[in-house]
Amino acid sequence: MAKILIPTPLRQYAEKNNSVDIAASTVGEALASLTTQFPDLRKNLYNDEGKLRSFVNVYVNDEDIRYLQKDATAIADGDTISIVPSIAGGRC
């Protein structure tokens, strides 16, 4: 089983769980399983085209999946999947 850590503001859509254990072999499968189990999470994580929203980054342990095999990134028992937003800004 891999563990998906749920960011604080999204726990309200995941029955208040701060993490969810998922049996899956890739990150894509794990997130699909998560959003099937908790459908209200889907609109927070994915856009209308079914792609991760532009500001959503996914990490397996310490690695950003964009620099691995993206959704096809393999996961093993004990891996931790984190959902981390991109944040920036400026006064102008």
Add this chain to the structure above:
Amino acid sequence: MIRVQPEPWATMVAHAQSTYPNECCGVMLGSIDDDNKVVEVAMNLENAYAGPQNEHYEVRPEDLLMADREARKLGMDVIGIFHSHPDCDAYFSKTDLENSCPWYSFIVLSIQKGTFHHANSWLPNEERTLAAQEPLEY
């Protein structure tokens, strides 16, 4: 409503003033009870923006990941992000809005001539097209 306790508030103001004339950034940890948020810890982060930092900031996702781990260790929640506007008011700019995340509170500290002037908290909507002002106490 978001209330920042004295210790994290002092951390945030000191960070914003010490990085002047550049923008600073950081993460706020604490507790959430319905719509009442209490900031108990402020973690200063490095502004990772590669261009002129006097008018932009960027949070490294890896730093936010570390902050989330720290929050879990402390039994707290990640409540939001703070950053500064050097010699500007504490509005939520178009750039702030378009590069925000609708999951968090965003506190903006106005630093005028190197000294803290005022602050506001903002809540971006889901589409990141509007931000509502959130009552802030510090």
